[in-house]
Amino acid sequence: MDEKFDVIVVGAGPAGTACAYELAKAGLKVIMFERGEYPGSKNVMGGVLYRKQMEEIIPEFWKEAPLERPVVEQRFWMMDEESMVTMGYKGLEWAKEPYNNFTVLRAKFDQWFAQKAVEQGALLINETVVEACIVEDNRVVGVRTDRPDGDVYADVVVLADGVNSLLAKQLGFHKEWRPDEVALAVMEVLKLPSEKIEDRFNLEPDQGCTIEMFGDVTKGILGTAFLYTNKESVNIGVGTTLSGLMKAKIRPYDLLEYVKNHPMVKPLLEGNESQEYAAHLIPEGGYNSIPKIVGNGVVVVGDAAHLVNAIHREGSNMAMASGRMAAETIITAREVNDFSENMLDSYRVRLMDSFVGQDLKKYKDTTHTFEHHPQYFKEYIPMLNRAAGQMFTVDGTPKKQKQKEILRSMTENRGKLGVLQDLYRAWKVMK
Ligand SMILES: Cc1cc2nc3c(=O)[nH]c(=O)nc-3n(C[C@H](O)[C@H](O)[C@H](O)COP(=O)(O)OP(=O)(O)OC[C@H]3O[C@@H](n4cnc5c(N)ncnc54)[C@H](O)[C@@H]3O)c2cc1C
Structure with a gap:
């Protein structure tokens, strides 16, 4: 030619x-x-x-x-082995033009x-x-x-x-990307009838939702698992820094199986038929790696x-x-x-x-900081779950006493100063 x-x-x-x-x-x-x-x-x-x-x-x-599907709800799950603390946003304005995003x-x-x-x-x-x-x-x-x-x-x-x-x-x-500059993600497309998707995720036929999961689903490694709804299938996957996987000696497909079998996830997938499996790197080094x-x-x-x-x-x-x-x-x-x-x-x-450079600059130290301070994923998410479980269990203990116990257990491992330092560090890299 x-x-x-x-x-x-x-x-x-x-x-x-x-x-x-x-x-x-x-x-x-x-x-x-x-x-x-x-x-x-x-x-x-x-x-x-x-x-x-x-x-x-x-x-x-x-x-x-x-x-x-147009996404009308974004959910965030902070997970422990048998519990989770959730937050998110559902807005029906996202179900109509001009929409926000789509699966x-x-x-x-x-x-x-x-x-x-x-x-x-x-x-x-x-x-x-x-x-x-x-x-x-x-x-x-x-x-x-x-x-x-x-x-x-x-x-x-x-x-x-x-x-x-x-x-x-x-x-x-x-040069060759360092293992802490890339995430290795694996995902699967699982076929499910649309009515099951709508029932299980509380959606109308023309609505979709996304769930991002943190904590136990990545075994505390820096990363997320995700579950997104399509018309007649769901995408489930998990991605963690390559360095985190190597350190923990976990195989990515074992991690995906772990996510699929997590008690909070498994019922949502029941009766699925696997359609596609894929693995890919994601460049996550951010601004400093451009x-x-x-x-x-x-x-x-x-x-x-x-x-x-x-x-x-x-x-x-x-x-x-x-x-x-x-x-x-x-x-x-x-x-x-x-x-x-x-x-x-x-x-x-x-x-x-543009927003590309500005957003990447805003979070320029985030991946690096969370990678080098694993306590955010490994300790604080389980701690949050324990605190929520304790606070919401009605067992006759006065609430003030519960609050004290929760605070004591939160500072037990890292000390009051350590917790304050962690909070400040997280605020600094996310602000
Ligand atoms: C598991 C996973 C989940 C993700 N989730 C999201 C999400 O929900 N939302 C989002 O916005 N982003 C998400 N991303 C990131 C997103 O996929 C990428 O940022 C995006 O695809 C980048 O687009 P691109 O065109 O730069 O690269 P790519 O999509 O990778 O396209 C590169 C193309 O180049 C071709 N190619 C490569 N080398 C050659 C060659 N030598 N000759 C000819 N062709 C070549 C490849 O075949 C490919 O088609 C996710 C990524 C992964 C891995």
Whole structure:
């Protein structure tokens, strides 16, 4: 393939497709390579897609996109072995336009989204692995694919190849991620009749909910388990830092089985049929792990640029926003025919000024802090459960005495000063 394109996009996930869509819409000649049989075939996601960033690309997409359920309730469960303390929010305003977010199955959604980019004029080539960037005179000028006639040239190459981003690594933009910079997540799609989902999760037929679980379900390792409702299935999964898993010597699929069999979870899944199983890394190092994302003739977007807000489980929206901003920068660069690092750097500046950079900066020390102070997940969540159990058990003990006992047991292990330090530290990294 000797043809030259304006832009080559590597990877047809949310970041790559968002970028290809915007570029093609602006009339640029775009080619997008995807190693999977089709977009979405290799993608793994808990399944919450955010309306706002998708709508900025395709207004009112919910009228035609293959979505599962609009999420009307977000639940948070702080779990011990046989108990949990819960909180959450249910809002019926989320059940109607313009909605807040949706559950999706990526195999369906990504195919649809990539097709929209094709309708705008992008050329999508599936089942093709980009093996390397072609670099001439310190400038990326194209890519080498695994096809026999596989060299393709362009003014700009967009690396949207996901968390591992071997291509950015080859360019020296980042090193191998450390085990505390990535989470390993495993998930399963479990088929369940829609009426059972609605009964068990207290939902109307056109409503969905998400449950994030902390504490015992990850055996105290930094991470979360999740359970999301689709139309006729639920997605259940668990993700923890790779370093935490290695330290605890727990296999991820054993952890998922543990979650599925937790007494608070098991009844919700009864009678399910397993449909799909997948494992994937999530870039969770946050702001401090963002690598170099711009070079001469090249930009990096989405997971490849380490853009995930683990605290709010936002990744697909940051991927789309970065893809869109990269496209807008490339369109401007083309007007002046300048694809240098200097020119393309305005993508990085815009990204860092946007909610993406600001949110990642806000939580920049969170993962690291919670990883190095395991007491938050290991000690405080069980403590909270014991306190709630004690307070809500009516046994004739005066409430004031209960309060005293709870406070005493809370400071028993770490001491009053230790607890105050822990509270201050948590406030500092979350504020
Ligand atoms: C278990 C799990 C749960 C998650 N839950 C959520 C959630 O609920 N909400 C949310 O917003 N985010 C969630 N995320 C994060 C979210 O999935 C990612 O942030 C998002 O998919 C990033 O999009 P991307 O396009 O950058 O990368 P990806 O979706 O990983 O897409 C990269 C694409 O590039 C292709 N590719 C890679 N290398 C090459 C190559 N050399 N040549 C050609 N093609 C290549 C891949 O096949 C893939 O299609 C979750 C992630 C995991 C693992």
